[in-house]
Amino acid sequence: MPDDTTKEYSGDELASLAEMPNYNAWIFSHFRSHLGGRAVEFGAGLGTVSASLAPAVDALELVEPSPRFARILRDRFAALPNVAVIGSTFEAAVAQMPDGSRDSAVMVNVLEHIEDDGAALRDLFRILAPGGRLLLFVPALPALYSEFDRRVGHFRRYRLNPLRNAIASSGFEIVVGRYFDSVGALSWWLINKVARATTINSGLASLYDRAFVPPLRFLEGVVAPPVGKNIVVVARKPG
Secondary structure (H helix, E strand, O other), X not given: OOHXXXXXXXOHHHHHHHOOHHHHHHHHHHHHHHOOOEEEEEOOOOOOOHHHHHHHOOEEEEEOOOHHHHHHHHHHOOOOOOEEEEOOOHHHHHHOOOOOOEEEEXXXXXXXXXXXXXXXXXXXXXXXXXEEEEEEEEEEOHHHOOHHHHHOOXXXXXXXXXXXXXXXXXXXXXXXXXXXXXXXHHHHHHHHHHOOOXXXXXXXXXXXXXXXXXXXXXXXXXXXXXXXXXXEEEEEOOO
């Protein structure tokens, strides 16, 4: 996420999400078969997603603009020789990456923090090698945009078809594009729009992870939901 948000961002929400193993495994299940080679994760945060990425690729760069989070990442992955941490914004880091130099690029809850997301998608297309994969997870449904979104630095929430079109306009082929966590959309509306919560309740998040995520993952694996709290996209650079 951009530097102007990390200055006031405590990371409490990242810590709460890190305590949702079923939810994080569900996200990663959409990415697993598309990973490999030289990978980069932008906005790695506390390394929750990174821990799953590292064993699945040959080399992994973790780009993180928050100096505090970057230190946490270096400590957490110090024993893994295939992981390197880059303390930098997305814009500064991607500008230093040669064309076609990465095989996988991962952004989990990051693209919405970048004001010019169209330029970011074009940069991601440039750094990926032919056949490389872009793996995205973003918040969905503009109607769910709340004070929580504003507080943590979200410029937007996405609708599926416009996001697919923007990614395709950047040169990518869409491999996977679907809504994710249909029940979460209702809970987000109740908690963040109606009740106007501005933080994540770690107890409720843990309960949701244990009680709702396993059956929901099964059901959405059978039938793609028409709406969801998030969107997951896998896109391929032709070649």
